[in-house]
Amino acid sequence: MQNKWKVAGQIKGLFDEGTTESSNDFQTLNKIVYDAETAERSASEHEQNALLSAQNAVISEANTNQTVVETIEARANFPTLKDRLSDFDKKVSGAGDVYFPMYTPQMRGATGEVEQDATAIIQSILDIAITRGAVYCHIPKGTYRLTNRLFLSTNTKIVMDKGVTLIRDHPAGWFVNDKPGDSFTGYNGNGNITIEGGVLDGNLVNHNNHFNAIGLARGQNSVLCNIEIRDVRGAHAVDMNACKDVFKVVSVHSVIMSAAIESEPSFWLSKNLEIDHRDRNKANNRFSNLHLCTKKMNHEKVDHMAKGKSKNLTSDEVLFIKEAFKMWEGRKIEFYKLMQAEFDLKCWQTIQYNILGYSNKGVK
Incomplete structure (x- = not known):
């Protein structure tokens, strides 16, 4: 296209200068334009044929290689796969001006099998928040055995898919936002932390000791969402100490009870009451299956049923x-x-x- 307009410009210049006087001159000029257009058309057809050939080769390969199909889809509307992943990374971070690079344990050798000690792998991902300012740790379905607590730094997001279980295989809990020797005051501790999804299995059969499952101290802007914590003994499932702006998801049965009696959970908690499921099935959150009782009454019921x-x-x-x-x-x-x-x-x-x-x- 550039050659065509260059030739046309040269021709226009000749006319403007009045140098074309004979029919031979016009024939010469027409031939120049024709040759330029032919050359351009040939080059364009060559490019199109090459592109079609490449596409056909990819389609042929895709019939036997699903990875190729996934790569094509992943790169749609992006010059490279890296650009597409980078764009996705920014969209899922969801933290304003903070950029959360995304990693999975599998990117560093995790198998999601209980036989493997996944502690060092997951911790190495969480430590990226120290070097890069933030990290998004996405944990796919699997069972991950931990032989030590995981330490969380500022701007850490952990999202666990459905089917993820973190098994405690040591005396302590799962997550804390400070390391031994750290000293924080006010709310200047590690904050802007999100932990979402997953099952935290206390594994009391092998480690029957007291422990806090999650410990957060002197931080702010943290979110705990859709976490199932099993078998915590003698301490807290979530231990919050001097934290500010912490968001937690209220349980379904609390929402239903609040709506039914038109009161916040603080109302019955202030009276040392808790919600009991009449049939002991915590998945059955119909109001007819819920009632308020004291902790003693609840435990006596369990003992009687046992x-x-x-x-x-x-x-x-x-x-x-x-x-x-x-x-x-x-x-x-x-x-x-x-x-x-x-x-x-x-x-x-x-x-x-x-x-x-x-x-x-x-x-x-």
């Missing part, structure tokens, strides 16, 4: 259950319910309490 049909487990039965649990590879709740049916018990919590050592403590 007695089952006027039957106590013998020492041999407890030993059998504990040995069977060591070999169990499925979900714990499935084991509890299986043993409940096996021993004709009214409540599966009887099995759970024996596994956790709350009942029949002398049987080992």
